[in-house]
Amino acid sequence: MRWTSALAIYVLFWAFSVFFVLPFGVRTSDEAGVARVPGQAESAPHTFALGKVALRVTIVATVLFTLFLLNYVNGWVVAKDLDLFGALAGLE
Template structure:
């Protein structure tokens, strides 16, 4: 696998991990006991820790990519193993 391909696949894992990490530890203003600002959606988070979310996303994406790459190198699960009709 060439490094541009590996980088592209890593970014795909990163954005997948971002959507997996975003819902955790999100508290709305209502849950935190604060009043809503006029025009604020009730589902809007009270505080958005972007650095913490980026760090967690990077950790999850790196783990997933490492498993993917180890499978790519070692051939633990191949397309032939997943083909039910052959």
């Protein structure tokens, strides 16, 4: 795999990890014991720590990408293993 392909795949893992990590550690104004601003949604976070979220996302993406790369190199799970309907049977 070329390094540019690996970088592109890592960026995809990073982007998908954002949606996995964002809901964790969020506290609303009610949970924080602070009055809400008029017009603020009840579910809106009290504060948003971009640095914390970016660090968490980077860790999750790096772990997932490492597993992906190890699978790519070692061939633990290949397309043939995922072929549930026999579509790849004649391609051996």
